[in-house]
Amino acid sequence: MKDQDPLPPLVWDSQRIQIQGFTTGLHQIEWLLVMLVTLYLVVMGIPEGGSWELLMATIGYFGFSLMASQLRFFGDRQRWLLAIHTWVMIGFITWFLYSTEGVTGPLASLYLLAVVTSALTLGVLATLLEVAAIAACYLLLIQLGGTTLMTPANLALVSTNLVVFLIVGYLTAALVDAIQVSNRMLLSMASEDPLTGLFNRRAFTDLAQPLHAMAERSQQPYSVIVIDMDGLKAINDSQGHEAGDRVILDLAQRLKSFARSSDLVARLGGDEFVMLLPDTDADGARQLMQRLLASVASSGLQFSVGVSSYPEHGQGVEYLLLHADRAMYASKASGGHRVSLYNTVQHEYG
């Protein structure tokens, strides 16, 4: 068997990592918003009437953003909390615009920050909804500003800005979708064996650890089984590599069909496979493999099996794998096409 994988472990929950990254970006956008409105107030001066409410709203919004960043709201993939952030952002911007120059002032484009935030975190549909809400806020602000929408200048302003919001929102959300798809593809390429579609060695090593931890905590047994084909080289040499591939695929499908949904099945490489059966002791694993051997009796498929079980044959997955491998070699040494348990080296089927 090969040495341990030198690469870092796979990232199985890429969505969670992504949300953590988005959350950092969200706080940066919120603080950017606070900085922009503060800069506006410093440069343009606080408007007459309503200045008190405006300052309170700005400080309140800054406090909200600060508190959310400190409390780490998003640890558990709570997207709806991200949605609340974007709605609070839209509310604050609307209030700020209402208290200053309305949608005709330079700050009307601040809505773009809310659109980008939504597109990054909530997807296309939610972003379209937010653009619709922003359109309603525009109309409200125009109404409250005492002017009518039906002037060419206002119509041009509203429609141009909304089209820009739509395009930016759609493109950003589509980009995020594409990143998610490519993350999933990368994960499947890094964790799957291309010939059989089973997990590869790296994925097995990663996924076996939590199963071991669960068994250790609940003091339940589990078994590790190493399966190695007999005579694949001869098949390759006599019938060609494609025939060898078909035999490997056949065994992989049989292993999969014998496994429960909670079992792990992986191809370690070449003609070697591994299974991890939670809640299964050595005897249960041996019986399963004997049934598998019996089921291939007429097919000509030949393979040797080694079984080791937690806790009696090792305290960690790596030891159990090593011991199951040794038991498998004991099966080979005794003529192949049989099951051996680690230590006992009993040959149960031949």
Ligand SMILES: Nc1nc2c(ncn2[C@@H]2O[C@H](COP(=O)(O)OP(=O)(O)OP(=O)(O)O)[C@@H](O)[C@H]2O)c(=O)[nH]1
């Ligand atoms: N067709 C095919 N052959 C492979 C693949 N991976 C490895 N092999 C071949 O499988 C053969 C394995 O050889 P061995 O380790 O001697 O195994 P074996 O012929 O089954 O002999 P024993 O294991 O001793 O029973 C080698 O010839 C490899 O080139 C694969 O993906 N497809």
